[in-house]
Amino acid sequence: MELTSTKQRRAAALAIGAASVLLALFVDEPYVLLVAVAVICICIGWEAGLVAVASAGLLSSVILFSLESGAIGGAVRLAVFVVAALALWFVIKIFRTMSFYDRVYQGAGPNIADIPGLGWSAYPDGRLRFVNPAALEYVGVTADEMRRIMDGDDYHWTQFVHPDDVEASMARWHHNLETGEPVIDEQRVRRFDGTYRWFRDTAVASRDEHGRITGWYGQMEDIDDQKKAETALRERERELRLLVDTVPTMIWLMTPAGLPYYFNKRFLDWAGIDAVKEEPRGTRQFASHVELFHPDDRAAVKAVFEKSFARGEPLQHKGRLCRKDGKYRWIDSRFEPLRDEDGTILRWYGVNFDIDDEVRAQESLRLADERLARALRAASLSELSVSIAHELNQPLQAVVANAGAFQRWLTADPPNFNHASRVAQKIIRNADAAAQVVARIRALFSKTEGAPHAIDLNVVIREVCDLLGDTLTSSGVKLDLHLDPRLPATTADQVQMEQVVLNLVRNGIEAMQNVSINVRSLRIVSRHQNDGTVEVEVRDRGRGFSNPERIFEAFYTTKPDGMGMGLAICRSIIEAHYGRLWAENVETGGASITFSIPIRAADSIHTITAATADSRMGAFRD
Structure with a gap:
């Protein structure tokens, strides 16, 4: 029969000890009492062994002196018995003490005391065999106290484990004993000051040449700080996930290769993506995400995205994305790469903004503008x-x-x-x-094309002044011409240039109707600029412009009987000739209007007249 527990072994030893006492009394032989002394020393303790020796000596003296006739012979045998009993007590004391210290400090292998953390060893049946000094110091017990604990119940060491962890730890320990699998467990262990700290308990079974388990050797590592850090990290991750899920926009992450692997809750709810059925992170193909875009946009989206991922450049793209109700809505997508210190892309961050309402509003506004423009043209x-x-x-x-x-x-x-x-x-x-x-x-x-040809702007100016000669005379306006004699010819529509100069001169004359006749002077200057253009300036001595920026707008006028079309048409004509028309007030009084047009060959502006027609139509749309 195999005795597998301390209680069974102690019961058997006590039975043997009692049998030895009975046997000694039955055969009247005191030396049999040495067995009882040994049993008491082993089972009860070597401290109680002295009492056992004294009692056995007293009992043996009764036996010897009742049987021996000679007092000397009985005394000698009694002395021999007592010496034998003391020797037996001393040997058991030495072996009990040294055996425990060997288990605690030396153990079954070399350097067991140097194991980092709390080291321990157990018998094949799971009974604790020894612990290292670090474990004794941590739980705050002495070697003798630990010996008594180990000699007590088989699993009395559970008194150091947190009550909430005992049941689970015992279940896992029994599983390891049955299967021989390595021990990997986490539990809270009570420190000498009464506080509990988390430890990771790892152990392996040692085996003989036949594969039978000869013992268990383990080590407990303090992971309390790690547990707290992991708890804090999980809490921060929970808060961050809550923040990302509650941000009023759709957020998603991609691998460096551009494979989607995370969508926030708002994106999942918007697109109707099932997070439970979603493919593992980083395995969802990009093509499956492209399928969410409108069929007309997929090819362009795929090309733009792949180009951005290949170059590692940020991306902004607008396209129509399918919502969970099957409707396509305009989405503004923006992506930025996250790089490490070496510039390697770690992941891509993307956000999607639903701009469908804005796009539709802009389209409605555009259509309304077109309707308004048509109404204005009709009006x-x-x-x-x-x-x-x-x-x-x-x-x-x-x-x-x-x-x-x-x-x-x-x-x-x-x-x-x-x-x-x-x-x-x-x-x-x-x-x-x-x-x-x-x-x-x-x-x-x-919108038919005219026939531009080379003209001399000086000739155009003189003809206009000759045409308005009577008007200048009747208005009392002095004409002051400063025309560049070396002014180069430029290709333009002569009638349109005459129309521009005529409007500018006539506006100058009308601007001086309310000033003294003594200061009425109209100065016309033509000049050749170094930037390859020719300029014509018409300067009057009137009251100037109250708003020079608006005088070229269609239907804007400061005259009671004016229509506001002359300068608007002039601007359209000059811009059609790739020129510029501007107005400004003169510090000495009055205002000037100047236009400049580039010097061009006849074969380079054959589309001037058509462009002029478009521009003049634009003057009525402004």
Whole structure:
């Protein structure tokens, strides 16, 4: 029979000891009592062994002196018995003490006391065999106290384990004893000051040549700080996840290769992605995410994303993404790479902003603008008619004025045919100018190309001043021309250039109607600039502009009877010639309007007239 517990072994020893006492009394032989002394020393303790020796000596003396006739012989045998009993007591004392200290400090192997942490060893059946000094110091017990604990119940060491961890630890320990698997357990162990700290208990079984377990050797590592750090880390991760899930935008993460592996709760709820059925992190193919985009956007999205991932560049992209209800909504996606110190991409962070309402609002606004523009164009047809009359008024007035002069020269006495002939030429020229204005208006709507050719702006300026000569005289305006004699010719539409100069000169004359006649002076300057352009400036001595930036807007005017179309058309003509028109107030009084156009060859601006038509139409849309 195999005795597997301390209680069983002690019961058997006590039975043997009692049997030895009975046997000694039965056979009247005191030396059999030595067995009882040994049993008491082993089972009860070597401290009680002295009492056992004295009692056995007393009992043996009774036996010897009752049987021996000679007192000397009985005394000698009694002395021999007592000496034998003391020797037996001393040997058991030595072996009990040394055996425990060997188990505690030396153990079954070399350097067991140097094991880091709390080292221990157990018998094959799981009974604790020894612990190292670090373990004794941690739990705050002496070697003798630990001996008594180990000699007590088989698992009395559980008194040092937290009550909440005892049941689970015992269940795992019994499982390891049955299977022989290595021990890996975590439990809270009570320190000498009564506080509990987390320890990781690891142990392996030693085996003989037949594979039978001969013992268990383990070590307990203090992981309390690690546990607290892990708890704090889990709490921070929980707070961060809560923050990411509650941020009012869709957030998702990708691997360095661009494979999605995390979506926040808002994204999951928006797109209807099942997080439980979702593929493992980093394994979800990018193509499966691209499928969420509108079929018309997938190819472009895939190309743009792959290009960004390959180059490691941030990305911003707009596309239509499918919501969980099956509707496609416009999404603004932005991605940024997270890099380490060496510049290697660790992961990609992406955010999606639902801008569908904004896009639809912008589209509605655009459509409303188009409807408003059409309404404004329709409403401005009457104004356009007036503008046409405005453009034709000047040459027709000149025709009327010159026709009257022609009639006066013919009815003079005697008739002056030379002057009449010159006036007739002016009439023809004015009529031709009116016809060309009509042709330009027709070109504006039909967008037909004209025939630009090289012109001399100085000639254009002089012809306009000659045409407005009577107006200048009747208004009391002094004309001051400063024309560059070396001004190069430039390719432009002559009628349109005449129209621009005519409008600028006429506006200058009208701007001085309310100033003293003594200061009415109109200065016209032409100059060649180093940037390859020619400039024409018309400067008056009027009151200046209250808002120079707005005078070129269509229908903006400061005149009671004005329509605000002249300067708007001038701006359209100059911009169509790739030039610039601007106005500014003069510090000495008055204002100036200047335009500049580039010097171009005839074959380089064959589309000027068509561009002018588009620009002039834009003047009515502004």
